[in-house]
Structures are given as structure tokens and as C-alpha cells.
Amino acid sequence: MMKSVEKQGRTVEEAIEAALKELNASREDVEIEVLDEGSKGVLGIIGSQQARVRVTLKQKPPIILKEVLKGIVERMGASVTVEEPVEKEGAFYINMSGEDAGLVIGRNGSTLDAIQLLVSEIVRKRSNSSVLIWVDADRYREKRWEQVKRMALDAMRRAKLERREIRLYNLTPAERRIVHLTLQNNSDIVTYSEGEEPNRVLVVAPVDLGSRKKGRKKQDRRKQPKGESEEE
Structure with a gap:
């Protein structure tokens, strides 16, 4: 509940x-x-009336996240404990x-994906901010992320x-992002994606080979009609 x-x-x-001051x-x-x-009234004294305001603390994304997720799983009738959100x-x-x-x-993970999508939309609207949300259960995603990092x-x-x-095939958009983040500080390697969903593929290549390939992709994009684009 918002405090005001x-x-x-x-x-x-x-x-x-x-x-x-009261809300700190x-x-x-x-x-x-x-x-x-x-x-101010007459002469600043007679009939003067004080100004009055209502000030409400904005809800932070982590607070909204936990509240919304608890509501969803309760409606599902699922016996689970929703833990505290952490930044990761x-x-x-x-x-x-x-x-x-x-x-x-x-x-x-299909149900988890659907819950995450719903929760993300609600949190973004209620907090009026673009935040990335990961919803997990029994550390299912976390274990998968470790596998993806090792794969990368x-x-x-x-x-x-x-x-x-x-x-690298059969990766979700979130898993492809993990590969990009895992390898982003390796200056002799480049990563990029090819193809369209659901058959999009992530490529890991030596920087000289990958740079030439990405250069050709950019040239191809310049030939595309306006409005068409391709994710790197």
C-alpha cells in the first residue's frame, strides 16, 4: 500500500x-x-487560508513486483513462497x-514465462519505469543461466x-542476452544474432570474422525497405 x-x-x-520531511x-x-x-486574506491576516497538499511515496519496482506476483500465484492456488526481489x-x-x-x-518453463510477461507489464505500468524483471521458481532459471554461461x-x-x-541454437531472447553479457568484455570475440524467431541463432565468432559478417549484415539492412530492421 502506498504511503501518503x-x-x-x-x-x-x-x-x-x-x-x-515527514516521509524522509x-x-x-x-x-x-x-x-x-x-x-492570504485581507492584509495577509483576515480570512487567510493555509495551503494544503497530499504527498504520496511512489512505489518502487521491487515492492510492486512482490505484491503483484503474490497476487497472481494466490489466484492460481499455488502453494509457493514469494521471496524478496534482488538485483541481478x-x-x-x-x-x-x-x-x-x-x-x-x-x-x-512455459508457465513461468507467461507469469513473467504479465508481471513485467504490470510493474512497468505501475512504476512508470522501464525495468527488466526475472521471475523464477525453485531456481529453475538460475540453474539454466549457469548452463548458458558455461555454453557461452x-x-x-x-x-x-x-x-x-x-x-548456439534454441536459446530464448533472455538466454541470448546472457551470452552477450557473459562475453562482452572479450575484445577478441564478437556475438550477434541471425534469423527470425522462433529460429533465431546466436553466433560467437573471432572478432575479425564476426566484424566482416556484421558489416555485410549492415549493408544488407541499408538495402531493406524502410521500416524493416534486424536485431544485432
Whole structure:
């Protein structure tokens, strides 16, 4: 539940400052509603009326995330515990645990993907911010991420040793992002994606081979009609 206070002051600004002090917040953290701008009255004394404002703390994405996810799994009737969100891999990560973890994961993570999509949309709208959300159950995604990271490092070693492009198939967009992040600091390797969903492929290549290939892709894109684009 959002916390808000109403304050009065000789001016709107004075009332706002009083509210911010009570909430121990800055202006960036709150929403301000002016309920009454007040009036000075006659000679600044007779009939004067104080300004009045309502200041509400904005909900932070992690708070909204946990609240929304708990509501969804309760409606599903799933017996799971929603843990506290943490920041991980540039996103807010939240895990669920309990006897019904398998139910919220679904076949090949399909139910978990659907929950994550729904939760992400709600959190973005309610927090008015573009945040990346990872919803997990029984550390299903976390275990998969570790596999993907090992796969990325192995592909990098093979690309360097064999001096050729290594293609990684059957990765979700989120898993491709993990490969990019895992290898992004290796200056002698490039990563990029080819093809269209659901058959999109991630390529790991030595920088000289990969740069030439990406250069050809950019030339091809310049020949495409306006409005068409391809993800790197």
C-alpha cells in the first residue's frame, strides 16, 4: 500500500517541504497533489487560508513486483513462497519456492514465462519505469543461466581455437542476452544474432570474422525497405 501524508503551510512550497520531511523522501520519490493553494486574506491576516497538499511515496519496482506476483500465484492456488526481489544481471530477480514450484514453472518453463510477461507489464505500468524483471521458481532459471554461461564460455574457446563461427541454437531472447553479457568484455570475440524467431541463432565468432559478417549484415539492412530492421 502506498504511503501518503497531507500537510498544510503558509505556501504550497512550505506544505510540500513539511510532507517530504515527514516521509524522509526527495521530490523524485513522491507524487504531489495540491489540494488547496491557500489565500492570504485581507492584509495577509483576515480570512487567510493555509495551503494544503497530499504527498504520496511512489512505489518502487521491487515492492510492486512482490505484491503483484503474490497476487497472481494466490489466484492460481499455488502453494509457493514469494521471496524478496534482488538485483541481478541488471534486472530485478524474484524467486518462488515451495511444493507447487513445478506448477508455476510449467512445461519447459512455459508457465513461468507467461507469469513473467504479465508481471513485467504490470510493474512497468505501475512504476512508470522501464525495468527488466526475472521471475523464477525453485531456481529453475538460475540453474539454466549457469548452463548458458558455461555454453557461452565453451563457444568462445572453440571459436578462438578453431578460428570459426560457433552457432548456439534454441536459446530464448533472455538466454541470448546472457551470452552477450557473459562475453562482452572479450575484445577478441564478437556475438550477434541471425534469423527470425522462433529460429533465431546466436553466433560467437573471432572478432575479425564476426566484424566482416556484421558489416555485410549492415549493408544488407541499408538495402531493406524502410521500416524493416534486424536485431544485432
